[in-house]
Amino acid sequence: MADYEAHLNSLPDKLYKDSVYYFSKDRLANVYQGFFAFGLNDLGRDDRWKEWDVARCGLFFRKEAKNDAKAVKWDNDLWIEVNDYLIKNLFERFEDFKLYLNSLPEAHLFKNSHPNDELYFFMFTTTTVFLYYHELGHIIQYDKSSQKQITEEMNAALTKIDFDIMKHACEYDSDEFAANFLYEQIAGNFITKSKLKSRQVLKAMITTSIAAIFVLFEMLDDGFQLPVYFEEKSHPNSLIRTIAITGLVLNKMEEEFGTKYEITQSDVIKRAFQIVVPLLGSGYSMKNFYDALNLEKKGIVNYSTKLRKIRDQFDWMAGVKLKKRSLNATNK
Numbered sequence: 001m002a003d004y005e006a007h008l009n010s011l012p013d014k015l016y017k018d019s020v021y022y023f024s025k026d027r028l029a030n031v032y033q034g035f036f037a038f039g040l041n042d043l044g045r046d047d048r049w050k051e052w053d054v055a056r057c058g059l060f061f062r063k064e065a066k067n068d069a070k071a072v073k074w075d076n077d078l079w080i081e082v083n084d085y086l087i088k089n090l091f092e093r094f095e096d097f098k099l100y101l102n103s104l105p106e107a108h109l110f111k112n113s114h115p116n117d118e119l120y121f122f123m124f125t126t127t128t129v130f131l132y133y134h135e136l137g138h139i140i141q142y143d144k145s146s147q148k149q150i151t152e153e154m155n156a157a158l159t160k161i162d163f164d165i166m167k168h169a170c171e172y173d174s175d176e177f178a179a180n181f182l183y184e185q186i187a188g189n190f191i192t193k194s195k196l197k198s199r200q201v202l203k204a205m206i207t208t209s210i211a212a213i214f215v216l217f218e219m220l221d222d223g224f225q226l227p228v229y230f231e232e233k234s235h236p237n238s239l240i241r242t243i244a245i246t247g248l249v250l251n252k253m254e255e256e257f258g259t260k261y262e263i264t265q266s267d268v269i270k271r272a273f274q275i276v277v278p279l280l281g282s283g284y285s286m287k288n289f290y291d292a293l294n295l296e297k298k299g300i301v302n303y304s305t306k307l308r309k310i311r312d313q314f315d316w317m318a319g320v321k322l323k324k325r326s327l328n329a330t331n332k
Helices: 002-009 029-043 046-052 084-096 098-102 105-110 119-141 165-193 199-220 238-257 265-280 286-311 318-331
Strands: 057-062 069-074 077-083 148-152
Touching: 002 029, 002 057, 029 057, 029 084, 029 119, 057 084, 057 119, 069 119, 077 084, 077 119, 084 098, 084 119, 084 199, 098 119, 105 119, 105 199, 119 165, 119 199, 119 318, 165 199, 165 238, 165 286, 165 318, 199 238, 199 265, 238 265, 238 286, 265 286
Parallel strands: 057 077
Antiparallel strands: 069 077, 069 148
8 A cells, every 4th residue: 555655646736636545444455456556567667658658657546436447648647547436346246246257167267277266356357457458548549739638438428419430449449459468468377377278278268358348348338238339429339349359359369379279259259248148237138149249240340340440540549559569579
């Protein structure tokens, strides 16, 4: 907690320090500290900031009763803030279904690489890693010439008039940026920790990670939004986002392992949703999922392609910068 307080004291007063959440007496204090330590360690990598030309960035928790996180640029100051309400709700969602999640076949395969951990906690930490990198993606996107920019993750309902496709493109970009690091986490667990290098183990790691991300989106979206929408709201539909992230993770897997494991996008999405349905509450079923996919499959592909083409036009996008960074590293 001392490092958290020291970090807060180093940040500008303009971030409304009166509403900062101090977690030392929270029952999830270790969870908050783990999230903060992970982010602070990543933000301390000077090589990354020099290459992406981004100034120092802060990270803290805000006490606010809504499921939300923000990436903020105010003058020359940058910070990521995550509401304590979101952290608690995410953790409790997975914790409430601990017995169910730990009974899954994937949980037994997971023990192969994480013998001292439980699947429910791994899925929760997966959401925090993804959320952190998604917010970092927005920080990298921000225009230096603009004095104040704020991106919220709570998926606001907007009219057709208020809809902004560039906002959707930026969200798609931040998702892709975060998905690269999600894959790094999965591959790292599989390569360095897993005693058994099999298709079943790798698929279990990917599927449970994707299921966890879907829970995060559902929470930020205030429920799984059906029917699938396109040019509406502040963020793309959670199903569109989940399918796009799955595709990127599997493409990265194929780049690294070739066709050795033959894990398909449809298999991962289907199994991830089977895992998630009990966590979504009443009113959701596999039929909801299949109906949505069958009705809008072509539209989902076309809209994802449209957003990616828009994103690729701008060299300030985080995903574009990451690709260039990876290419430069490969060519050295």
